[in-house]
Amino acid sequence: MKAFRQGLKNKIKNANFGKATLFFWLVTGIYLAEESWRLDLGTLNQPGSGFFPFLASMLLFFLSLILLVQSGFEKKEKAQDKSRANYRNIIFCLACLYVYAWIFEWLGFVPSTFLFIILLIKFIGKKSWILAILTGALTAILSYIFFGVWLQAALPRGIFWR
Amino acid sequence: MENISNLIFGLNIALQPANLFFCFMGVLVGTLIGVLPGLGPNATIALLLPFTFKVPPVSAVIMLAGIYYGAAYGGSTTSILVNIPGEAGSVITCMDGHQMALKGRAGPALGISAFGSFIAGTFGIVMLVFLAPRLAGMALMFGPPEFCSLMAMSLCLVTFLARGSMVKALIMATLGLLLGTVGMDLQTAKVRFSYGTPYLFDGIPLVPVVMGLFGISEVLKNIGSEVRQSILESKIKGFLPTLQDWKDSAFPIIRGSLIGFFTGLIPGIGLATPTFIVYGLETRLSKHPEKFGTGIIEGVAAPEACNNATASGLFIPLLSLGIPGSAAMALFLGALMIYGLEPGPLLISNHPEVFWGVVASMYVGNAMLLVLNIPLIPLWVKVLKIPYYLLFPLILLFCCVGAYSLNNNSSDVVVMITFGIVGYLLRKLKYELPPLVLAFVLGPLFEMDLRRSLALSRGSFSIFFVRPISIFFISIAIFVLALPLIKKMLEKKSA
Numbered sequence: 001m002k003a004f005r006q007g008l009k010n011k012i013k014n015a016n017f018g019k020a021t022l023f024f025w026l027v028t029g030i031y032l033a034e035e036s037w038r039l040d041l042g043t044l045n046q047p048g049s050g051f052f053p054f055l056a057s058m059l060l061f062f063l064s065l066i067l068l069v070q071s072g073f074e075k076k077e078k079a080q081d082k083s084r085a086n087y088r089n090i091i092f093c094l095a096c097l098y099v100y101a102w103i104f105e106w107l108g109f110v111p112s113t114f115l116f117i118i119l120l121i122k123f124i125g126k127k128s129w130i131l132a133i134l135t136g137a138l139t140a141i142l143s144y145i146f147f148g149v150w151l152q153a154a155l156p157r158g159i160f161w162r
Numbered sequence: 163m164e165n166i167s168n169l170i171f172g173l174n175i176a177l178q179p180a181n182l183f184f185c186f187m188g189v190l191v192g193t194l195i196g197v198l199p200g201l202g203p204n205a206t207i208a209l210l211l212p213f214t215f216k217v218p219p220v221s222a223v224i225m226l227a228g229i230y231y232g233a234a235y236g237g238s239t240t241s242i243l244v245n246i247p248g249e250a251g252s253v254i255t256c257m258d259g260h261q262m263a264l265k266g267r268a269g270p271a272l273g274i275s276a277f278g279s280f281i282a283g284t285f286g287i288v289m290l291v292f293l294a295p296r297l298a299g300m301a302l303m304f305g306p307p308e309f310c311s312l313m314a315m316s317l318c319l320v321t322f323l324a325r326g327s328m329v330k331a332l333i334m335a336t337l338g339l340l341l342g343t344v345g346m347d348l349q350t351a352k353v354r355f356s357y358g359t360p361y362l363f364d365g366i367p368l369v370p371v372v373m374g375l376f377g378i379s380e381v382l383k384n385i386g387s388e389v390r391q392s393i394l395e396s397k398i399k400g401f402l403p404t405l406q407d408w409k410d411s412a413f414p415i416i417r418g419s420l421i422g423f424f425t426g427l428i429p430g431i432g433l434a435t436p437t438f439i440v441y442g443l444e445t446r447l448s449k450h451p452e453k454f455g456t457g458i459i460e461g462v463a464a465p466e467a468c469n470n471a472t473a474s475g476l477f478i479p480l481l482s483l484g485i486p487g488s489a490a491m492a493l494f495l496g497a498l499m500i501y502g503l504e505p506g507p508l509l510i511s512n513h514p515e516v517f518w519g520v521v522a523s524m525y526v527g528n529a530m531l532l533v534l535n536i537p538l539i540p541l542w543v544k545v546l547k548i549p550y551y552l553l554f555p556l557i558l559l560f561c562c563v564g565a566y567s568l569n570n571n572s573s574d575v576v577v578m579i580t581f582g583i584v585g586y587l588l589r590k591l592k593y594e595l596p597p598l599v600l601a602f603v604l605g606p607l608f609e610m611d612l613r614r615s616l617a618l619s620r621g622s623f624s625i626f627f628v629r630p631i632s633i634f635f636i637s638i639a640i641f642v643l644a645l646p647l648i649k650k651m652l653e654k655k656s657a
Contacts, residue, residue, distance in 0.1 A: 021591055025333060032340060032355075039354055044621030049347040049354055052609040056339045063336060067329045085386035085590075093385055093558075094583065097378075100562060101575040117555045124385055125551025135552065143559060151213050153567040 022068045029061030089124050096120060108158015109148065114140040165291050172518030176526050181221050181519065188225035189527045192232020193535060197240055197542045198553065202250075203233035204599075205377030207493050208369050209560055211500070212567040219501035220516050224523040226497060230490055231283065231473045231524065234433060235531050238275040238466050239542050242268055251433030251469035254441045258454065258461025265457050270403045274411050274459055275466040276535050277403070282419040282467035283528035286474025289423055290481075290521055294510065298482035301507035306614035307625045309485075311635035313608045316429035316485055317601055318639040323431055324594040328646055331594050335601040341366055342605025349613065361573050368496040368603065370565045370578035372489070375595050377561045378582025381554050383589065403459065411463035414444050418467030426475020429487035432596065436472045437465035474524065481517055483507060485604070489596040492603035 033054055042048025100116045107115075118136035121127050147153045175181060195206045207226050214222035237252035242259035255275065262271040304312070317335050324331035344355045345365030356362035403411065418440045425436040444464045445451045454461050479485045484506035486492040498505040503513050510517045565578040585595060619625035626632050 018591055025337075035355065039352060044616055047613045047616055049350045049352040052612065053340060053343045053354065056336050056343070060333065060336045060340065063329055063333045067327070067333070070329070087386065089385045090382050090586070093382065094579065097558065097562070097579045097582075098576070101572050101579060104562070104566065104575065105572050113559060117559070120555040120558070121551060124554075127551060135555075139556065139559065143563070147563050147567070152216065153213065153563065154570050155563070155566075156570075 019068070019071055022064045022071065025060055025064035026068065029057045029059075029064060032057035033061065092123055093120065105156040106158060108160055109155035110140045110144050111158060111160065113143060165295065168295075168514065168518050169291055169522060171514070172520075172522030173526075175220060175515055175519035176224065176523035180217075181224050181523060182526070184217065184221040184225040185228050185523045185527050186530060188228020189232035189235075189531050189534070192229035192234075193236035193239075193531065193538075193542070194545065195229070196233035196236020196238075196252075197545055198548075202376055202380070203230050204489050204493060205373055205380065205561070206233070207490060207497075208372040209377065209564040211369050211493070211497055212564055214497075215500070219498075219503055219513075220519045222501060223494075223497065223516060223520050224527075226494065227477070227520055227524055228527045230494075231470065231527060232531060234469045234473045235276070235279055235535060236542070237469075238279070238462075239272065239539065240546065242271045242275065242462070243543060244546060251437055251472070252465075253434055254437045254465045255462055257441070258457050258459070261455065261457030262459070262462065267457065270407050270459065271462050272539055273536065274403045274407060274463045276532055278411065278415045278418065278463045278467040279470040280528055280532040281415055282422060282471040283474060283531075284525065285419040286423050286426075286471040287521060287525050287528070290474050290478060290524075294478050294482040294517070294521075297478060298507040298510045301483050304483075304507070304631065305629075306611040306618065307629055308631045308635070310608060310611035310615050311626050311632040311639070312483065312485055313604050313611070315635040315639040315642075316479075316487065317597070317604065317608075318642045319429045319431075320487075320597045320600050322642040322645065323428075323435060324597060326592050326594060330592065331597045334588070334593050334595070335597040338598040338601025338603075339605040339608065341371075341598075342602050343609065349610070361571075365606075366602075367568065367574060367577065368493070369568055370574045371581045371602065372493055372599060373561050373565055374578040374581025374583075375585035375599065376489070377557065378579060379585030379589060381557055382582060382586040384550065385554055407459050410459050414440075414460045414464035415467040417443065417447075418464040419471040422468035422471030423475040426472035426487075427478055429479060429485065431472070431476075432488050433469050433472055433476075437468045440464045440468040470528075477524075480505065481509060481520075484509065484607075486600060489599040492600045495603055 036050035036054035036057055039050030039053070040048035041050045041054055096116060096119050100112055103112050114136045116136075117139045118132045121135055122129060122132040125132075144155065148155045176185065191206065191210070192203065195203065206229055210226070210229065214225060217225075234251050237250075238255050238259065241252040241255035242263050245256050245260040259271045259275070262268065321328055321331035321335050342365070344362055346353050346363055353363055421440050421443070422436045425431050425439065441454075441461065441464060444460055445454045448454065448460065450458075476487050476491055479487050480491045480494055484495065484504075486495045495505050498509075503509060503516055561578060562575050565574045566572060568574050588595060588598075615625050616623075626636050
């Protein structure tokens with residue numbers, strides 16, 4: 001299992017994401033061109049709904065093809081950023097954001113914001129529970145006063161205040 | 163003379179207490195986000211847009227404009243004090259500004275940056291008053307083919323001026339155009355690329371997209387990197403530049419203002435490129451070029467004047483033609499549309515209160531920045547000391563609430579987060595985001611004018627090559643696209 005993980009890590013490390021992205025653009029271009037064709041291209045006299053997206057997707061296809069050919073001649077992928085990033089933080093932050101967006105309306109603004117801030121400060125900021133809870137409570141209350149009361153934004157009340 | 167009376171009319175609007183308050187809020191928030199690395203003017207304008215819906219359009223535009231030029235002011239503070247530019251226009255200020263700070267001359271550096279910005283801002287506004295109405299008058303002669311080729315030229319220039327690969331920038335622009343086609347086609351009422359999702363019938367909303375691409379992706383980049391900043395601990399004293407400082411900076415400020423303003427008229431130039439041009443020019447013109455980069459005041463005065471003049475110049479194509487020249491201006495265009503003000507050559511005649519009110523408020527705002535900024539510098543230094551573990555949850559929270567308040571719909575938040583991931587990945591792979599945003603905003607207008615032009619010419623693309631104004635724009639677009647190829651051919655020949 002450890003060897004498999006290490007192998008996977010190495011594969012990801014050495015993968016050429018730049019080229020993979022170009023293939024992605026290429027396929028997207030073809031797919032969208034086909035979809036636009038179905039939308040009806042119309043005539044040059046009277047272009048239909050698919051006319052403009054068709055032109056744009058063909059352009060996307062040709063541009064990615066040019067870049068792909070160019071990158072084939074280059075020995076090294078210059079554009080790729082190989083700097084190490086803390087992906088754990090990024091993935092955790094994204095998970096928190098999606099869950100926050102998901103529970104925001106159901107749980108209400110104040111409790112969901114409280115939990116959201118605690119999780120971010122505790123697990124990404126790596127601070128103590130006390131600081132995380134205090135900051136979470138303060139942020140939830142002050143931001144409710146700022147957005148909900150002062151700026152009169154219609155923030156969700158959630159299950160507790162229905 | 164007419165312009166002067168119009169400007170007085172504008173000042174009457176800008177000096178109304180409510181508008182003064184919004185102008186003050188705009189420049190204050192602008193300076194704050196310019197000071198704080200991690201939330202640029204694009205994300206902030208997008209963030210505050212939903213909260214401006216309740217105020218009259220003039221006040222809203224005044225505040226958003228304040229954020230934009232306030233950020234150009236605030237960005238210099240971080241460049242000088244911590245060697246980290248708050249926004250792109252202040253990158254070059256780090257060179258001499260931070261060196262001056264290390265030599266104990268942070269005060270004069272901050273002072274000349276504020277005075278230089280004020281002088282350049284004033285010059286930019288005067289030019290805006292005289293140029294924009296004339297340009298708008300000319301644009302009344304434009305038909306769909308002229309607008310179409312103007313937009314094509316703008317998009318080509320944006321991709322040409324991109325820092326990285328031009329083909330990559332073109333891919334981004336194409337992607338922006340495609341994203342702009344999602345939703346209902348207003349000419350045929352057909353829904354495109356929505357895959358049965360009612361949310362997408364009106365198209366992908368601009369504000370969450372911009373917030374995601376610029377705000378969320380910036381936070382993801384920062385929490386994913388280990389780099390931490392160091393802050394200048396010494397006390398900052400004496401903000402007033404000496405007489406010698408003024409003598410050394412006078413011509414750099416004039417040159418910075420002129421170049422900044424006129425390059426700002428070029429679509430896609432952004433705030434950063436003119437500052438590099440000016441810095442390069444100053445180095446060449448200087449009697450002691452070797453001193454640049456060691457902490458001389460000319461190296462701060464010229465780029466700081468330049469970025470403020472550029473900020474004014476960027477407003478001209480937007481307010482007179484309805485064509486944005488940068489991602490932030492694209493957002494402004496979106497905002498004007500949301501407020502029901504049709505941007506374009508008729509904006510000045512149909513909504514004079516908006517145009518003249520905003521222009522006059524820019525002058526008032528610049529004066530406010532000068533009066534406010536120097537005494538507030540110690541406060542900005544304190545703000546800089548807020549640890550990032552407290553700052554990033556707040557930025558994320560602001561983004562989420564901003565996106566949600568657009569339509570009280572959490573789908574907007576999901577779109578924002580998703581575009582945050584897209585923005586992060588694209589940045590990581592060295593794709594430029596401004597061409598994407600600009601094309602996304604211009605896309606629907608571009609498509610409409612293209613289809614109208616083709617209908618006018620009965621299906622012939624030659625319409626773009628027979629009308630003089632259109633030929634002019636198309637020639638620039640073709641030249642710009644061909645330039646890298648010409649360069650390569652010349653290099654091969656010389657080799």
